[in-house]
Structure formats: structure tokens, C-alpha cells
Amino acid sequence: MHAELDNFGTGWYGVTLGLKENEIDHLIAALNGLKREKTHFHFRSEFKGDGGIGDVEIYYLKDEQLDNMELEASATPLRK
Numbered sequence: 522m523h524a525e526l527d528n529f530g531t532g533w534y535g536v537t538l539g540l541k542e543n544e545i546d547h548l549i550a551a552l553n554g555l556k557r558e559k560t561h562f563h564f565r566s567e568f569k570g571d572g573g574i575g576d577v578e579i580y581y582l583k584d585e586q587l588d589n590m591e592l593e594a595s596a597t598p599l600r601k
Contacts (some may be wrong), residue, residue: 522564524574536577538564555581 522544527535540548551562561580568575582588 524564524566524577526574536574538577551579555579 522541523539525537527537529535554560555562559581561578563579564577566573566575
């Protein structure tokens with residue numbers, strides 16, 4: 522897996538994650554577990570080198586909690 526932080530220079534940032542094929546399968550399993558268990562999981566760095574993204578947490582967001590992002594797959598956003 523490879524992660525990068527993009528500074529847009531506007532106060533907004535992007536996170537780019539590159540996944541290998543076996544990592545995609547692991548992510549799908551983690552997402553299925555998230556849906557079933559309603560808990561969380563992490564993408565974690567080994568915290569080696571000059572610094573960068575150390576941890577990304579993915580957690581279950583209840584329907585009554587506010588959204589501040591949306592999932593976009595290809596060119597079509599997935600809306601509720």
C-alpha cells in the first residue's frame with residue numbers, strides 16, 4: 522500500500538491511497554466486517570522515514586450522524 526497527502530494550498534487536503542490486488546481483497550473483507558460489526562479499522566504506517574501519513578481510521582457512521590464527504594466511484598457520486 523502507498524499513501525500520499527496532497528496539500529491543495531487552499532486549507533484543504535487530499536489523501537491518496539494505492540492498493541495492490543491482495544490488499545483490495547483485504548479491504549473488501551474489512552469493509553464487510555465494518556458493516557457487520559459496526560466498529561472501525563485502520564490503515565497504518567510503520568512510522569519509518571521522514572514522516573507523512575501515520576494512520577487513517579475508517580469507522581461506522583450511524584445514519585443520524587452528519588456527513589461532510591461523499592463516496593465518488595468513477596465519475597458518478599454515490600448518494601443516499
